[in-house]
Amino acid sequence: MAIQQISVFVENKQGKLVETVKALAENGINIRAMSIADTKDFGILRMITSDNAKTQEVLSEDTVVNTTDVIAVKMGDYPGALYKVIDILAKADINIEYMYAFTASEALGAYVVFRVDDVAHAQKLMDENGMESLDNKDLF
Amino acid sequence: MGNYFQPEIETASREEILAIQNEKIVRQIKHVYENVKYYRDLMDEKGVKPEDIKGVEDIHKLPFLSKADLREAYPYGLLGTDLKNCVRIQSTSGTTGKRVVAFYTQHDIDLWEECCARAIVAVGGTKEDVVQVCYGYGLFTGGAGLHGGSHKVGCLTLPMSSGNTDRQIQFMMDLQSTILCCTPSYAAYIGETLAEMGYKPGDNKLKAGIFGAEPWTEEMRQSIQKSLGIKAYDIYGLTEISGPGVAFECEAQNGMHINEDHFYVEVIDPETGEVLPEGSKGELVFTALDKEAFPMIRYRTRDICVLSREKCSCGRTHVKMTKPMGRSDDMLIIRGVNVFPSQIETVLLKEGYTPNYQIELDRINNSDTFEIKVEMAPEQFSDIVSINQAKEKKLEQAMRTMLGIGPKVRLVPPKTIARSEGKAVRVIDHRKLHD
Numbered sequence: 001m002a003i004q005q006i007s008v009f010v011e012n013k014q015g016k017l018v019e020t021v022k023a024l025a026e027n028g029i030n031i032r033a034m035s036i037a038d039t040k041d042f043g044i045l046r047m048i049t050s051d052n053a054k055t056q057e058v059l060s061e062d063t064v065v066n067t068t069d070v071i072a073v074k075m076g077d078y079p080g081a082l083y084k085v086i087d088i089l090a091k092a093d094i095n096i097e098y099m100y101a102f103t104a105s106e107a108l109g110a111y112v113v114f115r116v117d118d119v120a121h122a123q124k125l126m127d128e129n130g131m132e133s134l135d136n137k138d139l140f
Numbered sequence: 141m142g143n144y145f146q147p148e149i150e151t152a153s154r155e156e157i158l159a160i161q162n163e164k165i166v167r168q169i170k171h172v173y174e175n176v177k178y179y180r181d182l183m184d185e186k187g188v189k190p191e192d193i194k195g196v197e198d199i200h201k202l203p204f205l206s207k208a209d210l211r212e213a214y215p216y217g218l219l220g221t222d223l224k225n226c227v228r229i230q231s232t233s234g235t236t237g238k239r240v241v242a243f244y245t246q247h248d249i250d251l252w253e254e255c256c257a258r259a260i261v262a263v264g265g266t267k268e269d270v271v272q273v274c275y276g277y278g279l280f281t282g283g284a285g286l287h288g289g290s291h292k293v294g295c296l297t298l299p300m301s302s303g304n305t306d307r308q309i310q311f312m313m314d315l316q317s318t319i320l321c322c323t324p325s326y327a328a329y330i331g332e333t334l335a336e337m338g339y340k341p342g343d344n345k346l347k348a349g350i351f352g353a354e355p356w357t358e359e360m361r362q363s364i365q366k367s368l369g370i371k372a373y374d375i376y377g378l379t380e381i382s383g384p385g386v387a388f389e390c391e392a393q394n395g396m397h398i399n400e401d402h403f404y405v406e407v408i409d410p411e412t413g414e415v416l417p418e419g420s421k422g423e424l425v426f427t428a429l430d431k432e433a434f435p436m437i438r439y440r441t442r443d444i445c446v447l448s449r450e451k452c453s454c455g456r457t458h459v460k461m462t463k464p465m466g467r468s469d470d471m472l473i474i475r476g477v478n479v480f481p482s483q484i485e486t487v488l489l490k491e492g493y494t495p496n497y498q499i500e501l502d503r504i505n506n507s508d509t510f511e512i513k514v515e516m517a518p519e520q521f522s523d524i525v526s527i528n529q530a531k532e533k534k535l536e537q538a539m540r541t542m543l544g545i546g547p548k549v550r551l552v553p554p555k556t557i558a559r560s561e562g563k564a565v566r567v568i569d570h571r572k573l574h575d
Contacts, residue, residue, distance in 0.1 A: 005523070007521075007522075007523030009521050009553050011552060011553065011556065037525045039525060039529065041550050042528070042550075042551075042552075044523055044525060044528075046523055060518070062553070062555075063553040063554075063556075064516060064517075064518045064520075064521040064553045064554065065518065065521075066518060066519075066521050066522070066523060068523050097524050098524070115523065115524070
């Protein structure tokens with residue numbers, strides 16, 4: 001089961017990021033995972049939040065937001081854990097657009113989020129290979 | 141070779157047209173000098189006498205008229221004959237200040253309607269045709285001009301005026317209209333409505349449309365032609381000069397023939413007022429050669445065009461003008477190149493963006509910087525950086541092709557472009573601060 005990620009366009013201007021994050025705080029939205037891709041002119045803030053629908057609603061008023069399916073795969077705490085996952089994707093010719101790591105909670109442990117070109121296929125491979133991955137409901 | 145309403149004049153040689161123009165301009169300047177005090181004062185101020193004008197080659201000696209003069213002289217100051225000789229007025233919408241009120245004698249109405257008749261015949265109109273005129277009737281010249289032209293050709297004329305689309309479509313179908321005259325945006329709307337009602341493009345009897353009174357693009361022409369199953373033709377005119385029919389498109393669909401036997405055209409540099417050689421891009425200036433009541437001399441239209449005397453496949457010899465590329469009031473000079481916001485809008489619409497943009501200009505190290513911010517819709521935004529950047533690059537490329545110089549394009553979220561009183565601020569020019 002893939003997981004939903006919200007991406008937010010953030011202009012590269014003083015105060016823009018704080019506005020975005022403040023809106024989430026004021027609406028009681030918990031950011032479970034995030035990463036920022038930045039260029040000279042703009043940044044893209046990617047987040048997995050406790051309430052994606054509400055996040056979308058809150059942020060759409062002032063900027064562009066889109067929702068993408070990504071997979072969040074549990075990482076074991078040993079050498080080669082990441083290699084094992086990426087190897088499966090590579091052998092299936094699945095391209096990774098970007099990835100980032102986060103700790104879901106102390107109990108759940110570490111995860112890596114993969115944004116790939118074929119989410120359904122990647123998720124199926126993870127399931128078939130016994131790789132544990134997160135569902136949106138795990139995070140809400 | 142096409143059909144002509146007045147073949148002798150429409151296909152006359154360059155020499156014949158020049159001879160007509162030379163004869164008319166001498167008479168017209170004398171008429172204006174004697175009858176229009178406002179213009180006489182302008183000529184005296186410039187030290188030009190009627191006898192200095194021996195032909196069109198002397199026109200450049202005469203003073204210009206502009207919208208400001210029309211305002212100043214409102215309502216009777218530019219009248220060229222006694223009111224008792226006038227039979228009609230027409231007027232502009234007055235969006236840029238005071239309305240323009242233009243006066244017509246019967247002679248003026250006839251020559252205007254003949255120009256419109258030329259336009260109708262040029263798109264294939266004959267007395268067999270049913271012409272549906274859905275330009276507004278009343279003060280606006282659109283309805284009156286095409287209506288009169290249609291009468292002169294002998295077409296069955298449907299004086300629909302604008303609006304009430306259901307009724308337009310009912311008459312179009314029941315009375316089998318063959319030529320549609322309206323604004324291009326209304327033609328597009330009729331096309332959409334027909335499709336919604338379940339009609340196919342072949343279900344109507346229309347063969348041609350004469351669309352004007354607002355700017356439209358080649359893409360719009362293609363889409364109207366497809367949705368209505370017709371050929372779509374452009375027409376140009378302005379109330380100050382008479383109305384629609386100052387210039388019209390022929391079967392070649394690549395520019396509008398100016399009725400040079402009535403309207404003498406010049407292209408000038410909007411900054412200096414200097415007359416530019418034919419083929420240069422500049423502001424159109426018209427002189428009405430034989431109008432009696434409202435004889436505009438060297439009237440600055442603010443429309444930016446290019447003229448062409450290339451031989452036309454339709455056989456007409458009158459000079460052709462391009463669609464107006466913009467208004468000289470809006471023109472920007474960036475790195476020595478003339479840029480019009482309308483060109484930028486055209487690119488954005490073609491590439492699937494909304495026309496919400498802002499141009500920012502600056503001068504750094506004596507060189508102009510040129511940036512365009514473009515608002516994007518949520519569906520155009522990607523979570524992948526390289527996809528957004530590729531979209532910016534594609535727009536930059538399309539802008540370079542259209543403008544001749546390359547801007548930097550930056551995509552921004554919707555509603556981020558500053559608006560003052562609800563209208564977006566289109567141009568921010570920091571260069572003036574450095575001058």
